[in-house]
Amino acid sequence: MSPSHRPHASSGMHRMSLLSLIGAVLLFVLRMLPDVTDIALRYWDRVLPAYDCTAPAPATPAWEHCAAQLAAQALDPVVFGASVLYRPLKPSNDYGPPRPLTPGASLHTGDQFQLALRPPVPARLYLFYRDGAGRFTDLVRQSLPGGVLEPRRSYLLPDPYAYTLDNEIGAERLYLLLLPSGAYPLLDQLTQSLNGAQDATDSVAAQRAATRLVALLDGPLAGHGLRLDYRHLVWDEVAADPPRDPTHLGDTL
Numbered sequence: 001m002s003p004s005h006r007p008h009a010s011s012g013m014h015r016m017s018l019l020s021l022i023g024a025v026l027l028f029v030l031r032m033l034p035d036v037t038d039i040a041l042r043y044w045d046r047v048l049p050a051y052d053c054t055a056p057a058p059a060t061p062a063w064e065h066c067a068a069q070l071a072a073q074a075l076d077p078v079v080f081g082a083s084v085l086y087r088p089l090k091p092s093n094d095y096g097p098p099r100p101l102t103p104g105a106s107l108h109t110g111d112q113f114q115l116a117l118r119p120p121v122p123a124r125l126y127l128f129y130r131d132g133a134g135r136f137t138d139l140v141r142q143s144l145p146g147g148v149l150e151p152r153r154s155y156l157l158p159d160p161y162a163y164t165l166d167n168e169i170g171a172e173r174l175y176l177l178l179l180p181s182g183a184y185p186l187l188d189q190l191t192q193s194l195n196g197a198q199d200a201t202d203s204v205a206a207q208r209a210a211t212r213l214v215a216l217l218d219g220p221l222a223g224h225g226l227r228l229d230y231r232h233l234v235w236d237e238v239a240a241d242p243p244r245d246p247t248h249l250g251d252t253l
Contacts (some may be wrong), residue, residue, distance in 0.1 A: 053185040058215045066186045067220035074224035075123060075178040082176060082226055086113035087162070089235060101174075103228055108235040109169065112162035115139075115176070119149040126177040126187060126225075128213065129163070132170020132232050136210035138191050139163065148181070165232055172232045175217045177225035190216070 053069070056062035087095035089110035101113060115127060125147040127139040140147045143158035177187075190213050197205035217227070 054189050056186065058212060063186075064220070067216060070179070070184060070186065070216075071220050071224050073179055074221065075121075075180065077117075077176060077178060077226040080117045080119050080123070080178055082115065082117040082178070084113055084115055084174060084228055086111055101228060101230060104230065106231045106233050107165055107172075108233050109165050109167050110235050112164050114159070114162045115143075115157045116155065117149070118154045119151050119178075121151050122181040123149045123151075124179045124181060124184070125149050126175070126179070126191070127157075128175040128217065130173045130175075130210075130214070131166070132168045132172055134210075135168075136194060136206075136213060138195055141191075141195055149178075169232045169234055172230055174228040174230075175225065176227075177217070177221060186216070 051062040051065045053062070053066035056066055084101040085098040086101045086105075086107060087098050089108065089112070090096055095112060098114075101107070107113070117125075125140055125144060127143075127147075129137045129139050131137070139157075142163075144155075149155065179187075190209055194206055194209035194213065197203075197209055217225075
């Protein structure tokens, strides 16, 4: 081998050695990566507080954390085809055809309504009603115990009956929230507290649970479900059966 070729051979050996070193380091890092990840997760588990979502007080870090988790998991009601249909009570004491309930609409004592939806995936349904006096009711308890929805099935709740407006007039609101299948301690505990207090006719405890549910639904969860405001008026014969336009061809959904 001529002297002029020796530096090139030495340079090539250095490059091979450097590549071998880099390869060894990468192999070491790849082998250690699961251990490093596990160590990091254990570290953050110790550093970050573990929040109990069963019964946190409103406006506390635990409440904010648990509410944020619910908001992040909420499912779009539009994807579920969720809508509220109502039937006006007619002077003949029967009911007119179903109509979609829209925000700001006027319903009357004796009118009925139902929730229609078709879930594309398994889900949990939460449905609450606040009447004109401010009383809160868990409607899922009456129509779908547990709130479990099966995919690709059409629901009309309650079925075969309907919710009927009583004599308590005023501004009313419906809350609908959809979440993936599972347990949600914050919502479930508040709902159980509300139902238990109402069963025991404990108005103080029921109001406390309702106040916390409102703080949750009108606060962190606002905009993550369906919220319908409407006016509940005294039944009126003209409103229940308005004069027909001769060109009117019938009610459609």
